[in-house]
Amino acid sequence: MPFCSVCDTEVAAWLPHPNAADRSPLMSMMGTVxxxxxxxxxxxxGCNDRDRHLWLYLTISGLADRITGARVLHIAPEAKISPLIAARRPSRYVRGDLFPTSPDFVRVDCERMEFPDASFDLILCNHVLEHVTDPEAASREFYRTLTSDGYLVAQTPYVPTLRYRMEFTEKLSPERARFFYGQEDHVRLFGRDVVDCIRSSGLEGDLFPHGRVLPQHDATRYGCNPLEPFFLFTKK
Ligand SMILES: [Zn+2]
Structure with a gap:
């Protein structure tokens, strides 16, 4: 029986994305994760597979237990994950977005953050780096604003067998962005070098496979993509 890690409930079946049939054929050919x-x-x-996977990764890795009393920056906060973070009672919980959609959010440009050095113990920034102009600059800002034993979680779509990211020198039309990058507001398709991009800031870390972090969690039952690794980095 499928089990949702976000609402902690058994469900009959997962529902497909309404536009599942519209996926760019290039994304399938490239093996984009x-x-x-x-x-x-x-x-x-109403959570999606990425939410379920993220929450499993956060809980099983022990990071969720570190939220209580910690200073957390959550960029582009997932609507279904944000209440779970707040329920763990961080001492400071900043929900940031480049275009805030709620009065609870603050404007955060992750390439140029206005927070002092070492402001946060945990930064969650999922499905953002494929949208930003300069992901190396964003990574440097994560490094700067994390405490010395802080963690960054930065889930990002990527192609595991592509050595270098695919990024045109010009802004693509919505149609071409959807075809080449998988979504109209993406500005690149990362390859394996997404790790180098984040590490170039000084952060250490890696993409940890599902089977290593969640060996007891069958991806079909928990409704997540077993090919999506845990993007976990630390300043240590
Ligand atoms: Zn659920």
Missing amino acids: GSDLQNYLCPNC
Whole structure:
């Protein structure tokens, strides 16, 4: 029986993404690792496969237990994950977005953050780096604003067998961006070098495979993409 890690409930089946059939054929050909569009929505809470995977990664790795009393920056906060973070009672919880959609959010440009050095113990910045102009600059800002034993979680779609990212020198039309990058507001398709991009800031870390972090969690039952690794980095 499928089990949703976000609403903590057994469900009959995952629902497909409404536009699952519209996926760029290039993304399939390249083997892009992103959302599982066929096993996407939870019929109970409406979370998606990325939310479920993220919450499993955060809880099983022990990071979720470190939230209590910690200073957390959550960029582009996932609507279904944000209440779970808040419920763990961080001492400071900043929800940031380049274009804030709620009065609870503050404007954060992750390439130029206005927070002092060492402001946060944990930064969550998922599905953002594929949108920003200069992901190396964003990584440097994560490094700067993390405490010395702080962690960054930065889930990002990527192609595991592509050595270098694919990024045109010009801004693509929405149609071409959807075809080459997988979504109209993406500005690149990362390859394996997404790790080098984040490490270039001084952060250490890696893409940890599902089977290593979650060996007891069958991806089909938990409705997540087993090819999506845990993007975990630390300043240590
Ligand atoms: Zn659910």
